[in-house]
Amino acid sequence: MHYWLMKSEPDEVSIDDLAAMPKKTIAWFGVRNYQARNFMRDQMKVGDLAFFYHSSCPAPGIAGIVRVNKAAYPDASQFDGKSPYFDPKATRAAPRWLNVDVTLVKKTRLISLSELRATPELETMRVLQRGNRLSITPVTSQEWKIVERMATRLA
């Protein structure tokens, strides 16, 4: 059982978009970074929990909690010539990119990036490290508990 933080641009898929999906479930497609892909391929298991993080937007921060409900499988968008995530070097016999499926557990209040940064116990969080750009990062169980507690409190 691992914990994660997964970034999404709310212009593409927001926490409310996820809540509106059938079964509140989506394929986490579009990851085009090997390290993030390898996390999904090698470490993510059905039942793992993740913070859903809004990035590249006016109010970046954690917006909810999701659960992995399907292990990594080939990302269909890599084969789609019309998709911005199309990869001409990927073939169906040798797919390059994978995604998991995630299901909404709950929407939380927005825990802003500045609030995360202002919490000394979260200094070690991977997503807060200088220069971090990974769209999927591991979260320790200690970090998870602290953020979960923050989520149930008012800002």
Add this chain to the structure above:
DNA sequence: GCCAACGTTGGC
């Protein structure tokens, strides 16, 4: 729009 930081590409 700026820019720091990092990842990828490709020539050698």
Add this chain to the structure above:
DNA sequence: GCCAACGTTGGC
């Protein structure tokens, strides 16, 4: 295999 150039991310 090195590394400069280029592209991308993502907060501000």
